[in-house]
Amino acid sequence: MTTQKMNEKLYYDLLNIEKLLDKVKLQGIEYLKQLSDAPTSTKQTVETEETLNDVGIGGFDTLKEFNNKFGKIIVGSSGPRYLGFVTGGSTPASIIGDWLTTIYDQNTQAIKGQGDISAVIEIETINLLLDLFNLPNNFIGGFVTGATMSNFTCLGVARQWVGKQLGKDFAKDGITERINVLSAVPHSSSIKTLSMLGIGSKNIEKIKTEQGNRESIDVEDLKLKINSLNGEPFILITSAGTVNTVDFDDFIAISELKEKHNFWWHIDGAFGAFAACSPKYRHLISGWENADSITIDCHKWLNVPYESAVFFVKEQHKVLQTETFQNSNAPYLGNPLDNFNYLNFLPENSRRLKALPAWFSLKAYGKRGYQDIVENSIEMANILGQFIDRSKVFELLAPVRLNNICFTLSGTENQDKVLDFLIKLNDTEKVFMTPTVYNGKKGIRASFCKLENHKTRC
Template sequence: MKTYLENDWSEIDNLLDIIKNQGLSYLSTLSDRPTSIDQKEASREEGMPESGYGTKKVLEIFNERFEPVIVGSSGPRYWGFVTGGATPASIAGDWLTSIYDQNTQSTSGQGDVSAVVELETIKLMLDLLGLPQSFLGGFVTGATMSNFTCLAVARQWIGKEKGKDIAKDGISVPFKILTATPHSSSLKSLSLLGIGSGNIVKVKTMEGNREAMCMEDLENQILELHGEPFILISSGGTVNTVDFDDFKAIAELKKKYNFWWHIDAAFGGFAACADNTKHLVEGWEFADSITIDCHKWLNVPYESALFFIKEQYKILQVETFQNSNAPYLGDPLENFSYLNFLPENSRRLKALPAWFSLMAYGKNGYKEIVESNILLSQKFGKYIEDSNDFKLLAPVRLNTVCFTLKDNAYQDKVNEFLEKLNNTGKVFMTPTFYNQHKGIRAAFVNWRTSEKDIELVFNIMTEIISTLK
């Protein structure tokens, strides 16, 4: 084992060169990489070696067994799960993140100071999204953990409003959570936090094929709470139709009633980057917390999301996440450490890929990515709308197209159609159920996607539907 380590270290430049060339080969052929594949070969397991093989041999084993079944999920026609790609700059930042291998926590200079990079990246993101610098932010693994972090502080706020320290003493007071169309990650977070998704009070959605909450019903539900503080989870882009709650109206309600306002804007928040869509997030600066997912529309490698929580709640945040049982004394920002502000004690420098990409392409670069994806979604939606075989289930509001087979008699064939489509390996979309219909969802967030991809996919769809008639 020691010999293999020594040999690998002496050959590290050659090993990295081999990996670089393999990576370049993948990136240069990504547009042709299958989006779905048969993974039977990869399921064959090997036992733990006694003495190991060394890196070169292990790479050969990987290339034989696993590399052929790696799908093009970062490519231009992977339209499922709102999956972004990775810009060249973010790939550079991600490679350096692994090389430098920092445990990002503090800014003090004692040990690692990589939190300085993270705090600067947070400021860049706030600037990109047009949010005030009064938010304190941090990087977590994804939107689920971002929602968890925000709602954990909201839980502490509810407790303090009722004279309890929940982080210290546990949940001993009832909770009310008002929401209309929450993402499943918010429900999971409520479960993990012990609040329970059963404590949700569902607010009616607006009429007219909408997923946004009805403001009149929201206020009625608030009045029924008789002044009890509550948590409001609102949507900055719902999953199926990218609908937005009325943030300006909610901001007005916040002047009248006592509640914690959380916005799940995992990918919809990037509407702020485009001139024609930034009105969708007007008023979100008055929220108490916001979730943003970076491995979606920011186009950085996976496991990257942000939480934004108003700095005025920094004490509640520390009470929730402090890395000791001792009460926190003084201003937690004076001797800042992420150890006391978010769930993970061990965290890599997730901010670096985002910092590289933000600095490399700037506001105009991201404006172009967002506007291009919006235009492509509209064009794909127009293909659907003009088709004799497909129909839209909702208007194309931003970057997601929700559609189904046009003939209602074919509803039982929607899943079969999607399976055949995905099995081509040319595109990947996800199933959904919306407005009493089995549907299909295509999300456009990848910087590589072009109009040629739209045309290619729609032609394939037309060919497949003809076989089902």
């Protein structure tokens, strides 16, 4: 009887795992030390291989090859001068949690029974987040990869809700009726979600926005749209912070409408939800606790590593949620919460312990820590906004409401120069911003959502 010999390179790495991880640790520490000065963009290119080595080269040489080949294209996207896409950084505690997530390598689903019950950690983290956002504990929450999958989860349950209002089971039988969707300025991830859910990316009845350079829902026009539906159920997608100008819909007014009309209320609060962390700005989300579902990104203002977001869906919709996501091999009997398993509450059957980085960061820095991060980011945004407002070269396209600055070059004659200016700006590798279009004008958007260290502030 013969046994298969282990690959020599793998065997060597297993014997030297401590030295290998030490080497990676030192490299990571060095990167983090210089993150504030790291290039924010690069014009480097890399030729990619199409063949695989037969026996491998081992972990040490692979790390060396990675550094030589790909190190030059890694930019400081988690650093304070990378102001594109509302990209967060990583707190020290969240890095601890992320490393341990990889090491422990759990498939997080169950909270009791035999085998992996690491979902207990996720449940506790969701409770910590509800406390951070001052939301009631009548939401079921879970971790997904990002706002797109959070919106997908929330609107997937909304789709099932609409079906049940019409006496249908869309999860089992498919969509057989039109689903009414109302929104003013939905994020692209919500539009993509409608496509993935079979509702249709074009199936949105647009609501007017408020006058006065706003992106928020005109409540009077919303009332007209609701009345025109003659009592038909619908999904309302609202914003806790629009992408360009971080505008907020009037959640108090919408709460009042929800008492009178039959609709599913979803809030996309990917990053704007963090206004709840600050006494100065939490009025912006007053009334949001009455929503049926909420999307929040953690890899933005919570400052944990990618990929991390949460969904919150009201517990009263738990049966609809399990009807939507129930694994065919894992039927439940009776109350789905009695034998809770994330397998039946969200899209993925295989899941990392995404909650652990968030748990570490929340426990390490608490409510005051996140208040500091949020208010510091807003302070930085206001400083840049004031500079642009005083400048003769630039023009603010909208007021600085929270942590985003939306601006352009002054003068209509310079509209065709905006993109060239942005390319040149990003090519300096000192800062990175993204292009946008706002009210028909080509613009530039800068987003602050990271912890600024003293060196950066000075």
